[in-house]
Amino acid sequence: MEEGAALDGRLDELVTGEPRTEMQRRVLQADWSLTPLGAAEDWSPTLRDAVATALNCRFPMLVMAGPELVMIYNDGYADVLGARHPSALGRRVPEVWPDVWADIEGMIAGVFAGGTTFVEDLPLVMTRFGFDEETYFTFSYSPVLAPGGRVVALLNTTVDTTHRVLGARRLAVLQRLGSLPRSPGGSATEACEAALRVLAEARADVPVAVAYLLEEDGHGVRPSASYGLATDPPSSKDVEDWVREAVSTGSTVTVSGIAGRWPGLSLPGASPVGEADVDTVVLVPLTAAGQTRPVGALLLGVSPHRRLDDEYRHFLELVTGQVAAAVADAQAVEAERRRVAERAELDRARAQFFSEVAVTLQRAVLGPTVLPEGFAVHYQPAAGTLEVGGDWYDVVDLPGGRFGVVVGDVVGRGLDAAAVMGQLRSAGRALLLESRSPAHVLSALDGFAELVPGASCSTVFCGVVDPAAGTLRYSSAGHVPAILVGDDGAPRLLTEAGSLPLAATEDLVRPESEVLLPRGSTLLLYTDGLVERRNENLDQGMARAAAALVEARHLTPAELAAFLTDQLLEDAPDDDVAFLLYRCGD
Structure with missing residues (x-):
């Protein structure tokens, strides 16, 4: 034009x-x-x-x-x-x-x-x-x-919705990799083969893969497992150099131009999009949790139908981490034959690795957040699970120096709950940017939740903080009440603008209330996993949270978040936990 x-x-x-x-x-x-x-x-x-x-x-x-x-x-x-x-x-x-x-x-x-x-x-x-x-x-x-x-x-x-669809698809692969049983023979090669059999079901994201392990002398390199190749695994000097570079630097090596070097490298049928040669591969060092030296490197083909962005790279690194965990587990079985006493520590390291993966995956769904001054957040998955959940938090920069704050909880756990959570979080963020009225945001989310399977009965606390005026306007859709503690140590539950969960009934008029935030006061928004325990009613849990908030109210937000985590989550809750702290300027 x-x-x-x-x-x-x-x-x-x-x-x-x-x-x-x-x-x-x-x-x-x-x-x-x-x-x-x-x-x-x-x-x-x-x-x-x-x-x-x-x-x-x-x-x-x-x-x-x-x-x-x-x-x-x-x-x-x-x-x-x-x-x-x-x-x-x-x-x-x-x-x-x-x-x-x-x-x-x-x-x-x-x-x-x-x-x-x-x-x-x-x-x-x-x-x-x-x-x-x-x-x-x-x-x-x-x-x-x-x-x-x-x-x-x-x-x-x-x-x-490409990133959400691919994110859910890739998360399912990571969960299947995380559920692999231990290698009964204690063989690193068998562990690689088992992991790559799972990964071979995800050729749309990783069309080819080869696991290279270092020889016992630490110098030689050998391919131990592979899939998706139309020929034998590449074993040229160039490949050995790439593997050694990844192992020696502990960093990912990216190589392009593979289609010209090895045309027809991958088998057909990798992607429903169509046939195309793999032109880029990444070699990620196989470094298991608790180890400092890689045991090899995983060569992963990049789909010719997707750009290799940061999200894609992060997925490939998580895949390698899972394979590395499987290799480390096989080595642990072999070591147990000699040192039974080391088994507990190795299992602890493996559990810690999976816990870190769960937190990483949940934060990937939540999206990166650069917090303004005065804010602190925390997310912790349920004990003993690799599943992500439906808990989320958000801080949205609004005009005039104000901030939108949201904490919510989708019913259920796993990929479905995480997918619903991602949609509600995105919708809530967009609505806050449009209206900046908490009650209007929740009313609009009622209509949105009716269209999204699994979103009904989700609970959400939505507020707008105005630091200059020292106020919080808020509305709650069936969510546990926020806790406000003044500088004098007096706690208060914010219950005035509470109502039913999302899409629980038609034509619901959402209430809205405003509360003063005196200088030095502390606001805590949270999901029920922070306060809900077996053999204890919810009021007792909220009272315990309020008492901890009062006790440590003079700490910085980051220090206070660590204190609440230590005091309230020491007994490993059965539910996911997300909470958000805000300190009104001293």
């Missing part, structure tokens, strides 16, 4: 916000007379309203205008287009999306015929970055109706 034409005043009046975003500027400044839609001043009010709705929304939205399906989209959808932005603006959908047109053409035709479409986690093969990319999208197609019922455009609301 050409730029530089005069702004269309009528559409401009409907687009809010200053300064304009990139896509607001592009749409308002484009010369639409060069498209089948004609000049913007000649658009119907219905089309202008639909375009303004998309441009005013932060959620990815696309308007497919007219029978030609001319594309008008917002900033969120620009990210979906990848390298096809900004040239996609004003072009026809089939021209911009030829790779997925066969998948969506029938849906679009159905909407123009009077229907609607909603699809969850639809697999799509896109070439938006120059290669066949495995993606997943949840989206809806809604008709834009002119007076009289004629469909003049189609509104596409979409979200890229």
